[in-house]
Amino acid sequence: MPPKFLNLIVACAENRVIGRGGQLPWHIPEDQRFFHAQTAGQTCVLGRICYETWPRVRADGRRPIVISRRTDLAQPGVVVVPDLAAALAAADALPGEAYICGGERIYGETLALARPLRLHLTLVHAELPGDTFMPEWRHLPWRETARRESADAGFRLTFSTWEKP
Numbered sequence: 001m002p003p004k005f006l007n008l009i010v011a012c013a014e015n016r017v018i019g020r021g022g023q024l025p026w027h028i029p030e031d032q033r034f035f036h037a038q039t040a041g042q043t044c045v046l047g048r049i050c051y052e053t054w055p056r057v058r059a060d061g062r063r064p065i066v067i068s069r070r071t072d073l074a075q076p077g078v079v080v081v082p083d084l085a086a087a088l089a090a091a092d093a094l095p096g097e098a099y100i101c102g103g104e105r106i107y108g109e110t111l112a113l114a115r116p117l118r119l120h121l122t123l124v125h126a127e128l129p130g131d132t133f134m135p136e137w138r139h140l141p142w143r144e145t146a147r148r149e150s151a152d153a154g155f156r157l158t159f160s161t162w163e164k165p
Ligand SMILES: NC(=O)c1ccc[n+]([C@@H]2O[C@H](COP(=O)([O-])OP(=O)(O)OC[C@H]3O[C@@H](n4cnc5c(N)ncnc54)[C@H](OP(=O)(O)O)[C@@H]3O)[C@@H](O)[C@H]2O)c1
Pocket: 009, 010, 011, 012, 017, 018, 019, 020, 021, 022, 023, 024, 025, 046, 047, 048, 049, 050, 051, 067, 068, 069, 070, 082, 083, 084, 101, 102, 103, 104, 105, 106, 109, 132
């Protein structure tokens, strides 16, 4: 059987910035469309801040699993767990693909896992100010499986997919 990959999906500036003040540092409609299309109908693992800033996370059949120590977040259709291990156990029990949607600490802990990973990376070709970063990922033994160049909202973009065993 081919390996079941755990997906990470991220848009990242060249200096690894992914967020600023609890928001994305950019508004790039093409990347938003890509993110929504890729995660529709799938399980999305995300931190509490990402969850609070994405009110429509349950749209399009997504199954959100939120990592938080808070107990007041529960609502129908949303699983709340205390850590990444519990999130992955919950995700593994669900059908379809699981997407790690950030933020920073969740990406970092996922990259440290000894399991097959697939990274859906949108590289935003700019150095931007920010306060949240994609942890370094390039030291892992990735194989690039897809690449597409594009441009939108004044940014040059590279959409690429990487897999590691
Ligand atoms: N460019 C992109 O692709 C992308 C993707 C994702 C996020 N972002 C940006 O990044 C920022 C949000 O990310 P963030 O890293 O600041 O916050 P976050 O991960 O969304 O939320 C942080 C909170 O989630 C919980 N949490 C996160 N990781 C945990 C872990 N490993 N174990 C236990 N609990 C954990 C904690 O919640 P409690 O305090 O409730 O316990 C923590 O305070 C925003 O600016 C957002 O726009 C960008």
